[in-house]
Amino acid sequence: MSVATLGHAGPWTIAEVLEFPEDWRYELIDGAVVMNPAPSAPHQRVSFRCAAALDRVVPSGFEVLEAVNVRIGSQRLLIPDVAVVSCPGTTEMVIEATQVALMVEIISPSSTSVDRLLKPSLYAAAGIKNFIRLELNSEGAASAVVYELADEVYREVATVKPHGVLRLTKPFGVEIALDALTLSRS
Numbered sequence: 001m002s003v004a005t006l007g008h009a010g011p012w013t014i015a016e017v018l019e020f021p022e023d024w025r026y027e028l029i030d031g032a033v034v035m036n037p038a039p040s041a042p043h044q045r046v047s048f049r050c051a052a053a054l055d056r057v058v059p060s061g062f063e064v065l066e067a068v069n070v071r072i073g074s075q076r077l078l079i080p081d082v083a084v085v086s087c088p089g090t091t092e093m094v095i096e097a098t099q100v101a102l103m104v105e106i107i108s109p110s111s112t113s114v115d116r117l118l119k120p121s122l123y124a125a126a127g128i129k130n131f132i133r134l135e136l137n138s139e140g141a142a143s144a145v146v147y148e149l150a151d152e153v154y155r156e157v158a159t160v161k162p163h164g165v166l167r168l169t170k171p172f173g174v175e176i177a178l179d180a181l182t183l184s185r186s
Helices: 014-018 041-057 109-125 178-182
Strands: 025-029 032-036 063-066 069-071 076-078 082-085 094-096 100-106 130-136 142-150 153-160 165-168 174-177
Touching: 014 025, 014 076, 032 109, 041 063, 041 082, 041 100, 041 130, 041 174, 041 178, 076 109, 100 109, 109 130, 109 153, 130 165, 142 165, 142 178, 153 165, 174 178
Parallel strands: 069 094, 100 130
Antiparallel strands: 025 032, 025 076, 063 082, 069 076, 082 100, 130 142, 142 153, 165 174
């Protein structure tokens, strides 16, 4: 980051963060900027394939987007790996939390606590009804945990072990073989 950035006084705003260069992923949590490098190749592979699998079955009125800016309150801007949104064809830089039907986070070694603990609690507080956490083990196989919002907190409704099939009924029905997200096509 530049010296000018280091000299910033007070909390950052969403408008300021949106002016940053696109060389990193910048998120805003309560006025504090969180920077992350581009995800690893395995992470990106899982994200792309998950988005593609959801996109094949997404009903009219929804769209699947990767790494989109989602406003979670006035001082929070998060970037989920995959989001299913109810504003298809949008050209906005920021999606409102109320427009998100499903969030997917793929756990990264550099942001495990944020991805496992902080982001889900912020998504739940914002009223995002459906959340999936995907994790890659040391062999590169994916597992999944599916959550649904109940009384303003996420409740675990399904756990899928490596090599299993992820089955969703909300916000729409889909089956995704976890191996299809990770296996090499060589």
